[in-house]
Every structure is written in structure tokens, then in C-alpha cells.
Amino acid sequence: MAFATTMRSGLLARMDHFARGLLPLLTALMCVVLSAVPSRLPMFALVAPALTLIAIYYWSIYRPDLLRGFFILAIGLFQDLLIGSAPGVTSFILLLSYLVVVSQRRFFHGKSFGVVWWGFMLIAFGAALLTWISNMFVLNAWIDPKGAGISWVLTILLYPPFAALLSQAHKLVPVRELDA
Numbered sequence: 137m138a139f140a141t142t143m144r145s146g147l148l149a150r151m152d153h154f155a156r157g158l159l160p161l162l163t164a165l166m167c168v169v170l171s172a173v174p175s176r177l178p179m180f181a182l183v184a185p186a187l188t189l190i191a192i193y194y195w196s197i198y199r200p201d202l203l204r205g206f207f208i209l210a211i212g213l214f215q216d217l218l219i220g221s222a223p224g225v226t227s228f229i230l231l232l233s234y235l236v237v238v239s240q241r242r243f244f245h246g247k248s249f250g251v252v253w254w255g256f257m258l259i260a261f262g263a264a265l266l267t268w269i270s271n272m273f274v275l276n277a278w279i280d281p282k283g284a285g286i287s288w289v290l291t292i293l294l295y296p297p298f299a300a301l302l303s304q305a306h307k308l309v310p311v312r313e314l315d316a
Contacts, residue, residue: 153310160203163305164191164211167298172218181219182283185290187298188215189263192230193256194302196237197244199309208234222274229263229270236262249299257292264288 167187175184188211195203212227237244237259244252268284 156308156310157202159305159309160191160195160199161207161211163302164188164195164203164207165214167191168211168215168218171215179283183286183290185287185294186260186263186267187291187294188212188226188230189233189260189291190256190295190298191302192234193237193259194299194306196234197241197252198306199312200234200238200241201312202309203234205231205234222270225267225270225274229266232266233259233263249296252299253292253295256295260288260291260295264291 167190171184171187175181192203192208192211208230209227212225212230213223215221215226216223237255240255244255264284264287267287268279268281272279
């Protein structure tokens with residue numbers, strides 16, 4: 137009887153560990169869904185903040201082992217399909233952002249919030265610029281850069297509250313085996 141209880145609790149513990157390990161992916165998907173929610177504001181799609189970028193940036197610094205490149209490509213494609221943009225543009229930008237942040241995560245890890253936010257401002261600027269250029273290339277038309285600028289400002293202003301929420305989710309994520 138004790139063996140069955142231990143086996144059941146061991147299985148439940150492994151399932152709980154697995155489910156908690158999915159939090160980075162689930163929070164990024166929640167940001168995709170939030171980004172796709174229709175707004176009654178006219179022309180909001182042109183200035184919408186890059187919420188998914190916030191999640192990718194956060195997890196790229198603190199738990200890149202739980203959010204791999206394949207997932208980021210899938211998340212970006214899912215977002216493109218939901219919002220109706222050219223398939224692959226968001227995937228490319230999110231994956232490029234992920235690779236840049238992961239390459240610099242030692243610099244950001246353990247730094248103050250201000251330094252991490254400053255890094256996000258740079259990444260978000262690059263992402264907004266690439267999105268603007270990619271959209272002009274795909275549409276083969278000039279697009280006013282003001283929309284990209286407003287989107288960038290909204291994105292960096294929303295980083296602190298979203299980072300606070302992601303930080304709470306991070307507390308639920310299991311500790312890395314190497315850290316334990």
C-alpha cells in the first residue's frame with residue numbers, strides 16, 4: 137500500500153513539474169491571444185503593443201531552457217495567423233529577438249530592473265523597426281513609421297506590469313536541475 141501511494145505521489149509530482157515547466161510557453165501564448173483580441177479603437181492594429189515580445193524577452197533571460205526556438209517559431213506563426221499578418225514575419229522577429237537576448241543573458245541576469253528594462257527598450261526598438269520594414273516589403277508600399285513608433289512606446293510602457301506578472305508566474309516554474 138505504501139508503495140502505491142509513493143508511486144502515485146511520484147507520478148503526480150512529475151506531472152506537476154512538467155505542467156509548471158509549460159508556464160513560459162503558456163504565458164507567451166496568452167500574450168498572443170491578448171494581442172489578437174479585437175479592439176474598438178480605430179487603427180489600433182497599426183499601433184498595437186508587442187505583448188508577445190515581452191514574454192519572449194522575459195523568458196529568454198530567466199528560463200531560456202523552457203522556451204526553445206521551435207516553440208518561438210510556432211508562437212510567431214500562430215500570432216501571424218490570428219492577427220492576419222504575413223505568415224513568418226512575427227516568427228522571424230521573435231526568434232531573432234530570442235537569439236540576441238539569449239546571447240546576452242549573462243549580462244542581464246542578476247541586474248536591476250532598470251538595466252533589464254533598458255535592454256528591452258533596445259530589443260523592442262529593433263523589433264519595431266524590423267516589423268515596420270518587413271511590412272513595407274510584404275505590402276510593397278510605404279508605411280508611415282509613426283505607427284511603429286507608437287507601438288514601440290506602448291510596448292516599453294507595458295513591459296513593467298507584464299514583467300511583474302511574468303515574475304509571479306516564474307515563481308511557480310520548477311527550479312532547474314543544475315540549480316538545485
